[in-house]
Amino acid sequence: MTDTQPSLQLAATAKPPFYRDATFVKWLVQVATLVVTLFAIGFLAREAGDSLRAKSIQTGFGFLDVDPAISLGEGIDTDPATGGRALWVGMVNTIRMAAAGIVLATILGTLIGIGRLSSNWLVAKLASGFIEYMRNIPLLVHIILFFVTIAVVFPDFGENVDPVTGEVTQGPWNGVIHVSNKGFSVPRVHIEDGFYQWLIIVVIGCFAARWISRQRRITRDQTGNETYPLISALGVVAAFGAIGWFIHPIFGFVGDLLFAPIRDLIDATPPNLVQLLLCVVAIIAAGLWIKGFFDARRTPGDSAKLTDDDWFRVIFAGFAAATACVVFLVLWPGLSSWLVNSSRDLFDVLANKFGEGRGNIGDDPPFGVSMPDIEKRGNFANMGPAGLNLTQGFAAVFFGVVLYTAAFVAEIVRGGILAVPKGQTEAALAVGLRRSTMLRRVILPQAFRVSLPPLGNQYLNLTKNTSLAIAVGYTDVVQVGQTIFNQTGRSLEVFIIWMLFYLACSLTISVVVNFFNVRLKIVER
Amino acid sequence: MSFSDATAAVSDELAARDDIIICDSVDKWYGDFQALKGVSATIKEREVVVVLGPSGSGKSTWIRCINRLEQHQSGRIIVDGVELTNDTRNIEKIRSEVGMVFQQFNLFPHLSVIDNISLAPLWVRKRPRAEAERLASDLLERVGIPEQAEKFPGQLSGGQQQRVAIARALAMEPRIMLFDEPTSALDPEMIKEVLDVMKELAVGGMTMMVVTHEMGFAREVADRVIFMESGEIVEAGTPEHFFTDPQEDRTKLFLSQIL
Amino acid sequence: MSSELEHLARGTAELIANADEREAEDAASRPDEPSLPPLQWLKVNLFSSVLNTALTIVFGLAGVLAYQRLLNWAFSHERNWDAVRVNMRALFTFTYPSSQYGRIWVTLGIVLTLAGLSLGLSRMVGQGVSLKRISIWCMAWGGAVIAGIVLVQPHAKRSADGEILLDADFEPVRESFGTAMADRGWWWLIGVLLLATGLAIWVILGDLKRRKTFVGAIPFTLGVLAFAVSTLWWFHWGNYGQQGDIIEPGRTVKDSAKLPWTAMWFVLTGAYLVGRRISATDRAASVRVVVNLSWLLAPFITFWVILRDPQIDYAHVMSTDLPMALGFMIGGGALLFFLTKPDLGEIGRILGVGLFGIAIFNWVAAFFGIYPMLQKARISFLLLALVALAAHNFAGERAQRLRFVYAWAAVMAILHYLVTMINAPSTVDAPDEFVGGFLVTVYIAVFTMIFSFPLGVLLALGRTSTLPIFRVLSTIYIETVRGVPFITILFFFSTFLNIFLPDGMEIEQLAAAGLGFALFSAAYLAENIRGGLQAVRRGQYEASDALGLSTVQRTGFIVLPQALRVSIPPLVGATISTFKETSLLAIIGIIDFLRVANSVIPGQTVFLGVRMEGLLFVCMIYWIGAYSMSKFSQRLERHLGVGEN
Numbered sequence A: 001m002t003d004t005q006p007s008l009q010l011a012a013t014a015k016p017p018f019y020r021d022a023t024f025v026k027w028l029v030q031v032a033t034l035v036v037t038l039f040a041i042g043f044l045a046r047e048a049g050d051s052l053r054a055k056s057i058q059t060g061f062g063f064l065d066v067d068p069a070i071s072l073g074e075g076i077d078t079d080p081a082t083g084g085r086a087l088w089v090g091m092v093n094t095i096r097m098a099a100a101g102i103v104l105a106t107i108l109g110t111l112i113g114i115g116r117l118s119s120n121w122l123v124a125k126l127a128s129g130f131i132e133y134m135r136n137i138p139l140l141v142h143i144i145l146f147f148v149t150i151a152v153v154f155p156d157f158g159e160n161v162d163p164v165t166g167e168v169t170q171g172p173w174n175g176v177i178h179v180s181n182k183g184f185s186v187p188r189v190h191i192e193d194g195f196y197q198w199l200i201i202v203v204i205g206c207f208a209a210r211w212i213s214r215q216r217r218i219t220r221d222q223t224g225n226e227t228y229p230l231i232s233a234l235g236v237v238a239a240f241g242a243i244g245w246f247i248h249p250i251f252g253f254v255g256d257l258l259f260a261p262i263r264d265l266i267d268a269t270p271p272n273l274v275q276l277l278l279c280v281v282a283i284i285a286a287g288l289w290i291k292g293f294f295d296a297r298r299t300p301g302d303s304a305k306l307t308d309d310d311w312f313r314v315i316f317a318g319f320a321a322a323t324a325c326v327v328f329l330v331l332w333p334g335l336s337s338w339l340v341n342s343s344r345d346l347f348d349v350l351a352n353k354f355g356e357g358r359g360n361i362g363d364d365p366p367f368g369v370s371m372p373d374i375e376k377r378g379n380f381a382n383m384g385p386a387g388l389n390l391t392q393g394f395a396a397v398f399f400g401v402v403l404y405t406a407a408f409v410a411e412i413v414r415g416g417i418l419a420v421p422k423g424q425t426e427a428a429l430a431v432g433l434r435r436s437t438m439l440r441r442v443i444l445p446q447a448f449r450v451s452l453p454p455l456g457n458q459y460l461n462l463t464k465n466t467s468l469a470i471a472v473g474y475t476d477v478v479q480v481g482q483t484i485f486n487q488t489g490r491s492l493e494v495f496i497i498w499m500l501f502y503l504a505c506s507l508t509i510s511v512v513v514n515f516f517n518v519r520l521k522i523v524e525r
Numbered sequence B: 001m002s003f004s005d006a007t008a009a010v011s012d013e014l015a016a017r018d019d020i021i022i023c024d025s026v027d028k029w030y031g032d033f034q035a036l037k038g039v040s041a042t043i044k045e046r047e048v049v050v051v052l053g054p055s056g057s058g059k060s061t062w063i064r065c066i067n068r069l070e071q072h073q074s075g076r077i078i079v080d081g082v083e084l085t086n087d088t089r090n091i092e093k094i095r096s097e098v099g100m101v102f103q104q105f106n107l108f109p110h111l112s113v114i115d116n117i118s119l120a121p122l123w124v125r126k127r128p129r130a131e132a133e134r135l136a137s138d139l140l141e142r143v144g145i146p147e148q149a150e151k152f153p154g155q156l157s158g159g160q161q162q163r164v165a166i167a168r169a170l171a172m173e174p175r176i177m178l179f180d181e182p183t184s185a186l187d188p189e190m191i192k193e194v195l196d197v198m199k200e201l202a203v204g205g206m207t208m209m210v211v212t213h214e215m216g217f218a219r220e221v222a223d224r225v226i227f228m229e230s231g232e233i234v235e236a237g238t239p240e241h242f243f244t245d246p247q248e249d250r251t252k253l254f255l256s257q258i259l
Numbered sequence C: 001m002s003s004e005l006e007h008l009a010r011g012t013a014e015l016i017a018n019a020d021e022r023e024a025e026d027a028a029s030r031p032d033e034p035s036l037p038p039l040q041w042l043k044v045n046l047f048s049s050v051l052n053t054a055l056t057i058v059f060g061l062a063g064v065l066a067y068q069r070l071l072n073w074a075f076s077h078e079r080n081w082d083a084v085r086v087n088m089r090a091l092f093t094f095t096y097p098s099s100q101y102g103r104i105w106v107t108l109g110i111v112l113t114l115a116g117l118s119l120g121l122s123r124m125v126g127q128g129v130s131l132k133r134i135s136i137w138c139m140a141w142g143g144a145v146i147a148g149i150v151l152v153q154p155h156a157k158r159s160a161d162g163e164i165l166l167d168a169d170f171e172p173v174r175e176s177f178g179t180a181m182a183d184r185g186w187w188w189l190i191g192v193l194l195l196a197t198g199l200a201i202w203v204i205l206g207d208l209k210r211r212k213t214f215v216g217a218i219p220f221t222l223g224v225l226a227f228a229v230s231t232l233w234w235f236h237w238g239n240y241g242q243q244g245d246i247i248e249p250g251r252t253v254k255d256s257a258k259l260p261w262t263a264m265w266f267v268l269t270g271a272y273l274v275g276r277r278i279s280a281t282d283r284a285a286s287v288r289v290v291v292n293l294s295w296l297l298a299p300f301i302t303f304w305v306i307l308r309d310p311q312i313d314y315a316h317v318m319s320t321d322l323p324m325a326l327g328f329m330i331g332g333g334a335l336l337f338f339l340t341k342p343d344l345g346e347i348g349r350i351l352g353v354g355l356f357g358i359a360i361f362n363w364v365a366a367f368f369g370i371y372p373m374l375q376k377a378r379i380s381f382l383l384l385a386l387v388a389l390a391a392h393n394f395a396g397e398r399a400q401r402l403r404f405v406y407a408w409a410a411v412m413a414i415l416h417y418l419v420t421m422i423n424a425p426s427t428v429d430a431p432d433e434f435v436g437g438f439l440v441t442v443y444i445a446v447f448t449m450i451f452s453f454p455l456g457v458l459l460a461l462g463r464t465s466t467l468p469i470f471r472v473l474s475t476i477y478i479e480t481v482r483g484v485p486f487i488t489i490l491f492f493f494s495t496f497l498n499i500f501l502p503d504g505m506e507i508e509q510l511a512a513a514g515l516g517f518a519l520f521s522a523a524y525l526a527e528n529i530r531g532g533l534q535a536v537r538r539g540q541y542e543a544s545d546a547l548g549l550s551t552v553q554r555t556g557f558i559v560l561p562q563a564l565r566v567s568i569p570p571l572v573g574a575t576i577s578t579f580k581e582t583s584l585l586a587i588i589g590i591i592d593f594l595r596v597a598n599s600v601i602p603g604q605t606v607f608l609g610v611r612m613e614g615l616l617f618v619c620m621i622y623w624i625g626a627y628s629m630s631k632f633s634q635r636l637e638r639h640l641g642v643g644e645n
């Protein structure tokens, strides 16, 4: 039956006045908030500009290219030539500490978390004592305590210096590792000219490894024989690395043949073209978004059904694109020339890096090792630049951050294991799995899935917490930044750099964690 | 057989009453899935309509459109002479004209029973507190649980909770009540106590739209039964007609499965 | 997943107790399980397998060694614990004038009264601490003390004039073991007493009784506190002074602190008992509301402490401040009374929007400097406009409207009082950093919690809103703040904030830091509250909509109460974090008590370079604070988990 239409004579719909239109009111409120927010930001920015001018404080990012006249306690370059280089050294220090810290904190934390669940009373108590001690005291206090302890516990650097030769005679392996109250000095592995070409070979190796491990996994699934896909993949990468060690100069050509032309091409690009390109990108992005929006709302047989609310969104997307264009074309013309220059520089650097290592096969190893040395500055001996110097500050921050985070990781791991319902154990035992199989196949995968998101959070925290290095003078990005703004007065600029750097770190960690999270979910499904 | 015929067949008396809900070719999409396909129906004052249909046929969507918990995209819905549009004033009016009872009760767990019921009279109808609370205890009396006033929803049985939910909806003194499977989440012995309250309401002359799988209730109380499938009204008629002499094959199939 | 994991897993399998024993650590608190006889307990818990025996031996030895080293270090003649004792005042209040200490005690008294009342009135149920646990606790500490007495190396011998005697290798000469044991009489007494008490409870009470007799957690805590306070009456705790100079050589911590602390204990206990008494009556609910509202007065109290006697310019107050405050209270109140009329309809809303427009224009005018006006008038007017916009949601009977108006008047009164007070200089002559030490820690922590909470709620609502612009703005704010380290934000506020302020407006470093704390922790609170908001089921929204509640009403009456209840434990967690983060004040140059321990004490001539002692004291205070808060939150969580509804 199709004739369900009642024969009704309905009066025409009256459009409500605008102030009673729900959609309109909703958007009015939002736009008002946006305007007020932008206004407030504008107000503050104007005031900032006024005060800066009034105090005749210089602004701008020029300090990045100027000699900062500071020397750093440790890092890849203790005597940076420019402010930008100094900040970069700080960034590398931060990243170095964060990366090592994440690995160590995860291992330690997992062990402690498992220890807390141990059937051994003593182990469980010690683990929980450690956790309660670490996490109820501020990290900064831990760091300072470690700092002071190192000074007290480790042998005084000056004590064992031979007054005549200046030789330092201490350390577990003299000449290889030095241990003192100034910190540790160990052999440093650094990259040499051949590194970049070698890296290309390793990357190729990674792709090969991926393919091989997939093949082996398929074989395993088909035949049921264990084929050790992960181990074979690692083997392939190692093999590529080993062979690449000798033959990497064959990739020296990419410098001249690939990167140099790109550099020249960019060099030849007029900034106006870049401005236009940016505008086109913005418009295309908005267009794609709007198209996707329409597609999502398209109904079969009918064109898109858009509510007023949807129209507002579309208008805003267009508005955003237009704003971007105005910014690119009018408000900030320097942006495009900056983009041109910096990408030119990037490719220039790449071209040179690849050009340098293009020797004969067997020349220029990718890595080199330099042994710790001791320098005399004035009358005092100090760790020289050759070794990898982990200063007192580094050790304090590192141990502080690692142990502090380990306590939280331990709680997460424990929570993850406890979160697996008891029924899972019972079910696994009921189908006759052995205890170790059950743990491996049933408990741990589920526990890991529960723990991963909070673990990611802890990694973020760890990275941010390394900034407390400033309390003990470890030259991380915040410490370097602070030194620079004390000298140049460029406080806002430094703050912006900090923000971008940490946001980039956070984003990277989130992306990595999310990647595993998604993978795990698929595996588990 | 046409829809208006079905109405006429009920009784001339019913047909003579005013229309209180008018739906005119209402469409509703979720993304590219069409949940309602040109639904048209009129419901008369003091009429009790039971909506039947297989799961996913759009019953809930339809009655949720009637008090604008969902927005329809085309077609028109007119409730008690007020059209449902973006007009904030109309939405407010409809919400206080139409009471709704949910399958999952949706009582406010942090408020006592009496506060649950007096909340809307107090803040929406702007009644004095004393009056709102008096109204609430009267309603509790009416649904048969006056002694539970000070308890919290979590401390009540399912049937009691659903009766509180009905009292809460009635506290707005609505002219129309919508029920979305009010007994589906209840144990069999509790179903009766809720159905009894609903029957009393029907006898008292409330306009009701009820989505339910309780066929006994439909036979006994309904003035009209509407059968929906995949977003369309397939058949409508008096309970006798509907249960004994269904016209459409889809209706027959449905009835053979559930009866 | 892969075979490599298997080895790891197999090792872990050995380590992790089997599933039934997973909660073994909670067994002590599980009253249903009978206690094992000691030998069997040892066998089950320490020597159940070869691996476990090895672990026990290794970790046991390591533990004993570490304990011995720690004690040797702490009781060595090289330690100078006087550095802490003498600097007690510096650690807690820094240079706060001692003539003004009355303020701190009164404040503490008020806070403790409120705390006692709240605890007494709370509906928290719980079993408390079983006698079995107390007994074990006594025995463990008694054992630890006695073990310590034996393990610590004998003291260094001193000559008649107090010099340490050194042997040929420049190591101190130690007393004989027998003399050392005999010297430690007090410690023997403490250890034996503890052990005996524990054993007595254990032996006299049967297993069942031990497990089933509980001391309420709060009475237990009060008892422990009573003991701590009572030590002030019979132990001198050393001399104290300021800045390292022992200014009153004869005067000890005991002399100056015993009376106030005893009074504080009685205030807390008394308030608790009163609270208990009231909670049994039917007025409990209304008293609870009053007590909760009184907590909101905390800013008043802290500012009173900080400002000491503000030098109020009465002429200005009479001519400007008071009329303005009264104007907003009465005028605004009358307007709101009108706007909450039940059937005002759209007139009210249009009026609200108009008012809001004027308020915005008011700020635009400030931007272009068109007409000058006191900032607080602009702020008050903006607030009035916002409240007026929302007023129709609170319409109702007369009493209802009056309540609304009173609330508005109270907010205005507090705001204007605070602004006036903050602008007034202090009369007490004191150094610039007049608040310091632990006082500043507590002050910042309280300030942060009070001011970040409303902002956190707004941000969380914005982030979960269906309105895209609100969502985007809140998300940008939250993610930016959460993405950067706190220290950079703190730097920003303590050094650059003044750059952003209009001419002639300055903000003190401490206030700026407080603002930084509040804005930072708001982002984290917002995430906690968002978790709570997501726990509110969709049906709750639908039911409120179906009843015709407006968005504001739905949020205020239905969604937020439920969301906040769920977020209480994470919110306590956030409070702990804030408490710990206050230590960063030391970095930006505010003299909190970490900085006192880390820089001030080691700089005093008497205690040159003495740092560890103070740091350990700071550790202890932080630990006690954070640990007790986390225990409290665990109890709360259990309580909420039980859930009366």
Ligand SMILES: Nc1ncnc2c1ncn2[C@@H]1O[C@H](COP(=O)(O)OP(=O)(O)OP(=O)(O)O)[C@@H](O)[C@H]1O
Residues within 6 Å of the ligand: B030, B033, B035, B053, B054, B055, B056, B057, B058, B059, B060, B061, B062
């Ligand atoms: N929010 C939504 N988003 C997308 N699809 C939805 C949504 N709500 C409902 N639907 C779809 O619309 C169709 C109709 O749903 P509706 O809830 O109205 O069915 P129903 O007849 O009430 O079924 P039941 O008897 O199971 O309650 C279903 O296919 C459902 O999947």
Ligand SMILES: [Mg+2]
Residues within 6 Å of the ligand: B059, B060, B061, B180, B181
């Ligand atoms: Mg349904």
